Amino acid sequence: MIHRLKELAQKNGITLSEDQLEKFQTYLDMLSKWNRVYNLTSIRKKEEIITKHFLDSLSLVKLFEEKNISVEGKNIADLGSGAGFPGVPLKIYYADRINLYLIEAVQKKCIFLEMLKKELKIDYTVLCRRAEDVNFQFDIVVSRAAGETFTVLKWAKDILKKGGYIIIMKGKQVEEELRPFTVSLKMYGLPERKFILIQKS
Numbered sequence: 001m002i003h004r005l006k007e008l009a010q011k012n013g014i015t016l017s018e019d020q021l022e023k024f025q026t027y028l029d030m031l032s033k034w035n036r037v038y039n040l041t042s043i044r045k046k047e048e049i050i051t052k053h054f055l056d057s058l059s060l061v062k063l064f065e066e067k068n069i070s071v072e073g074k075n076i077a078d079l080g081s082g083a084g085f086p087g088v089p090l091k092i093y094y095a096d097r098i099n100l101y102l103i104e105a106v107q108k109k110c111i112f113l114e115m116l117k118k119e120l121k122i123d124y125t126v127l128c129r130r131a132e133d134v135n136f137q138f139d140i141v142v143s144r145a146a147g148e149t150f151t152v153l154k155w156a157k158d159i160l161k162k163g164g165y166i167i168i169m170k171g172k173q174v175e176e177e178l179r180p181f182t183v184s185l186k187m188y189g190l191p192e193r194k195f196i197l198i199q200k201s
C-alpha cells in the first residue's frame, strides 16, 4: 500500500527513498493503532491517509521548490499540528535538513506526537501549548486547518522572524483580501491546492 505513495510522489517529481517509505509505513501503522484512543483524525481509510495526509503534506515540498524558498537549516513550525500534518511528512522528507517544531494545544495529541517521534526515530520538538503562548521566532510557519485564516495569520505573525514565511494550506475557498497572496498548485492525485504565502516584512 505504501508503494502507492512512492508512485504518487514520483509523479509529482518527489522521490522517496526506501527508508523514507518505511517511515511513512510506520506512521500509517501508528495512526491506525492510536486513532481511536487519541481521536487523531477523521480520515481512517489507509488509501485516504496516503493521499489526503501524506501526499497533501508533501505538496509543500513542491511549493518551496516552485517559490525558491530554501528550507536548509531552517526552523520550521507547524501550527496546530494535530496528528502531525503537514510537519511530520516534511521532517521525514527533509530529515536533518530542517529543524521542526510542532505546536499543538491538545495534550493527548502531543502524547501521540512524542510516541510517533520515537517510533519514526526522527527528531522534532513538540510544543504542547497554544501558539499564542509560544515564545520563539521561526523562519517558516506552516499550518493546515488550524482555525479561521485571519486568526491563524495573527498567531503565525507573532512567532515569525522578519523575512520569514507564513504558509497556510487552503482548500478551494480563499478570502477576497487574501487573493493577492494565494498560490495554486496542481498535485497529481489530489484536488487543486491553494496556499496563502506571505513573507513578513
Ligand SMILES: C[S@@+](CC[C@H](N)C(=O)[O-])C[C@H]1O[C@@H](n2cnc3c(N)ncnc32)[C@H](O)[C@@H]1O
Pocket: 041, 079, 080, 081, 082, 083, 084, 085, 086, 103, 104, 105, 106, 109, 129, 130, 131, 132, 143, 144, 145, 146, 147, 155
Ligand atoms: C482540524 S485539526 C488539523 C490538524 C492538522 N494540521 C491537519 O491538517 O490534519 C486542528 C488542530 O489545531 C490545534 N489548534 C487549534 N488552535 C490552536 C492554537 N491556537 N495553538 C495550538 N494548536 C491549535 C487543535 O488542537 C487541532 O489539533
